[in-house]
Amino acid sequence: MSLVMPSELVVDRFLPTVRAMLARRLAERGLTQEEVAAHLGVTQAAVSNYVGGDTTTVARIRDDPRTGATVDRIADGLADGTMDGYAALAELLSLVREFEDRGPICELHEEEMPALRGVGCDLCVRGADAELxxxxxxxxxxxxxxxxxxxxxxxxxxxxxxxxNVGEALPDATAVADVAAVPGRVYAVGERVEVPANPEFGASKHVATAVLAAGDVDPAVRGAVNVATDDALLSAARDAGVDPLEFDADYEDRRERLRERFRERGEVPAVAFHRGAFGVEPVSYVFGEMAVDAAERAAALVEAADG
Incomplete structure (x- = not known):
């Protein structure tokens, strides 16, 4: 049988289709062909072909709702400046992995190599170690x-x-090195929030300690965000049906102290806070199943408190 690599299908079928869709979406959002070309890393002539519909696309990929959702998300982010090239690439790589796991790329692969049909092929998803x-x-x-x-x-x-900062622990995490967070923390510049670097494991001791304490009590809680303790935010939490848990600001044995307070409550609260101490700034932790859940919960509380 002929040997066709899945990566060939990504290059020959997936990328042209997604680039054509993305070029059109960016043009619809008011970007010039020069700006679109810079984002996609192609020539303006190629962008003209994409926008003009002169590029062949693969219906199986084009019409999949996951493709449309991903392309729209990237187009919105690139157009309004909230997403950089690294984040856009991460979105596309995530989509490729989904499509290689019994998705359109897998289906195209079976068409190119019929011998793969009916054998439960999982070469693409089996190749990477589960922990990685x-x-x-x-x-x-x-x-x-x-x-x-x-x-x-x-x-x-x-x-x-x-x-x-925002962090997420791996399943069965036991140490700070098992928690991903943003190096250098997330900080405010005027009215903007700046994210200085891409996340790494072991990048935040304080958020990691809170996440690990939560996981000790409820393994389903693996994400957390820390924000300033603010009465308006705590009030917004109560209005949303959340009973914030207060704890001691002392940093000595923080994981054990939090774990004890969570066990006393009988659960990991959605919000835990302290009022600070000498040399210790008041901080609240917002928890969620994953980092995104915690961030979205924190965002909802901030919007309610700031409103």
């Missing part, structure tokens, strides 16, 4: 969570002077 896949997914979710923080109106007012 879990790490990549955690990093992707922390990137998305950081974007939520950076694009939420009013968030800058709730960033502590020491900075905020």
């Amino acid at each position: 896949r879990a790490e990549r997914r955690a990093l992707e979710r922390v990137r998305r969570a950081a974007r939520v923080l950076s694009t939420t109106p009013g968030m800058a007012r709730f960033v502590p002077n020491v900075g905020s």
